[in-house]
Each structure stands twice: as structure tokens, then as C-alpha cells.
Amino acid sequence: MSMTKTVTIAPVNKVITVNAPQQRAFDVFTSQMDKWWPRTHHIGAAAYVHSTIEPRVGGRWFVQHEDGSTSVPGIVAASSSTPFCSRSPAYVRQSDAPA
Numbered sequence: 001m002s003m004t005k006t007v008t009i010a011p012v013n014k015v016i017t018v019n020a021p022q023q024r025a026f027d028v029f030t031s032q033m034d035k036w037w038p039r040t041h042h043i044g045a046a047a048y049v050h051s052t053i054e055p056r057v058g059g060r061w062f063v064q065h066e067d068g069s070t071s072v073p074g075i076v077a078a079s080s081s082t083p084f085c086s087r088s089p090a091y092v093r094q095s096d097a098p099a
Contacts (some may be wrong), residue, residue, distance in 0.1 A: 010032060014080040030053050031053070033053070034050055036053060037051060042063055042065070042070040042071070042073075043063070043071045043073055044069055044070075045064040045065070046065035046066045046067035046068070046069060047065060047066040048063055048065060048066075049063075049064045049065055049066055050063070050064045051063050051064075052064075053076065054076065055076075056076060057076050057077070057078060058075065058076060059075070059076040060072050060074075060075060060076075061073055061074035061075070061076070076089075
């Protein structure tokens with residue numbers, strides 16, 4: 001007999017204050033993730049090479065790995081204004097989708 005158990009995990013909410021204009025902070029945290037994201041923190045089997053967030057609702061946050069594979073840790077689920085490229089705050093949810 002096979003049993004499936006669903007576990008609900010509490011959301012992680014964290015606020016970090018940075019000494020930078022909002023647009024600059026957004027650019028660094030999204031389009032320049034490779035400058036601050038720890039290379040040891042990734043979900044792929046191979047080493048992390050580069051992260052990309054596609055600038056649209058429904059866009060992927062995907063990671064390219066040394067072996068040429070990609071993983072998708074998240075999907076852009078919402079943006080406070082359109083277009084996302086206007087540097088609006090965005091919400092990225094965990095992805096269930098394949099790369």
C-alpha cells in the first residue's frame with residue numbers, strides 16, 4: 001500500500017534594507033544575480049554557471065549549469081506594474097515546470 005503525505009511549509013518572509021536607489025537594487029538583485037548569488041546554492045546536479053530571470057509574468061527564473069543543462073527554480077508569478085522591465089517589484093514562485 002502506497003501512502004502520500006502532504007506537508008505545508010510556512011513561507012519565509014525576510015526584509016533586507018540596502019543603501020541604493022530602488023531601481024539600482026532591483027537591477028542588481030535580478031539581472032545581476034551572478035554577482036551575489038552563492039555558486040554553491042543551486043538545484044541542478046552540475047555546477048552553477050549563470051542565472052536568468054525572463055522579464056515578464058510567466059517568465060522563468062532559470063539556471064544554466066556547467067554540463068549544459070538548465071533548471072527552473074521559479075516562475076515570475078506577478079509584477080506590480082507592466083511591463084516587468086520597468087523595474088517594478090516582482091514575485092517569483094517556486095517552479096514545478098521542467099526547464
